[in-house]
Amino acid sequence: MSRDATLITGGTGFIGAEVVRTLLARGASNLTVFDINDSPKRLEEAADRVTMIQGDLGNFSQVLDAVSASQADVIYHFGGMLSLPSDRDPQAAFRANALGTYYVLEAARILRVSQVIFSSTIGTYCHGLDDRPIDDLTLQRPQLFYGACKVFGEHMGAFYRRKYGIDFRGVRYPSIVGPGVRTPGSVQYTSRAIEESALGNAYKIWVRPDTRVTLLYVKDAARAAITLAEAPADGIRTINYVLGGPSPSAGELAELVAEKVPTTKIEFEVDENIQARLDKSLHPIDDRCAREEWNWEPAFDLEAMVDDFLAELTQNPQRYD
Numbered sequence: 001m002s003r004d005a006t007l008i009t010g011g012t013g014f015i016g017a018e019v020v021r022t023l024l025a026r027g028a029s030n031l032t033v034f035d036i037n038d039s040p041k042r043l044e045e046a047a048d049r050v051t052m053i054q055g056d057l058g059n060f061s062q063v064l065d066a067v068s069a070s071q072a073d074v075i076y077h078f079g080g081m082l083s084l085p086s087d088r089d090p091q092a093a094f095r096a097n098a099l100g101t102y103y104v105l106e107a108a109r110i111l112r113v114s115q116v117i118f119s120s121t122i123g124t125y126c127h128g129l130d131d132r133p134i135d136d137l138t139l140q141r142p143q144l145f146y147g148a149c150k151v152f153g154e155h156m157g158a159f160y161r162r163k164y165g166i167d168f169r170g171v172r173y174p175s176i177v178g179p180g181v182r183t184p185g186s187v188q189y190t191s192r193a194i195e196e197s198a199l200g201n202a203y204k205i206w207v208r209p210d211t212r213v214t215l216l217y218v219k220d221a222a223r224a225a226i227t228l229a230e231a232p233a234d235g236i237r238t239i240n241y242v243l244g245g246p247s248p249s250a251g252e253l254a255e256l257v258a259e260k261v262p263t264t265k266i267e268f269e270v271d272e273n274i275q276a277r278l279d280k281s282l283h284p285i286d287d288r289c290a291r292e293e294w295n296w297e298p299a300f301d302l303e304a305m306v307d308d309f310l311a312e313l314t315q316n317p318q319r320y321d
Contacts, residue, residue: 004029006072007033015078021043034079075115115167150172171240176218198313200263206271210249212250243298
């Protein structure tokens, strides 16, 4: 295996493409993207600097072939189905998210890949939470099938780390904000309110103005995964880490967007079903393990997040059509 070769599953997706761009900006070469979507649109000008392999995580032969062809020593595993699509089609989600992660780990074992970085979610927490912040010791009882598959992936990775010596590490992301979010979700208003306002469109936020969601900007999400991958091994004790970020209320977000985009037309029209679900599941996040063990700290506060979001829409509009 080449020590500088990297494979990114889901590398044309929301966070995966940002991982690719960030690695390239840091001087990485020999990058391979494995994705069921063969469109390099999100990678834009970077597409000709990576090797693209189209394939299905639910097909072991295709995963094994991709890992072999990439000659990767590090795999960033960001491929899979997201939350609401997973609940609509749990059979497909099981193949992509549970079997797909198993196949990535098996391929890594067979082909002696040194490290696997796993993209998980705070959706692994839900039932039975009290008023304390979520941290890395909080009991994981996911409500959605997506979260259940991610918990399985975390535990499989920890097992492969112990039994086979693969340097498995994972991050549990909160709500990720960035341009181009299209997948429906209960808290996707955090991205859509910014983008629709920038495009001159009116927008209705479906939660109360006092609803607080922990956010992480997509560039911070990519940087976190890379920072974790590069952290010295002797500091990694928790293995799977929750990540925090700014936690603005929906009202504070709307006010800031209106300040940045004077033509903003944001209104609030509460969806009581979504609100009730969020009232039970939203909690502050305590990410002290990531901060202590590999010096994690988000670079983007809320204002920097909105500023960069608007700049991206202006500078790279074709990437987010």
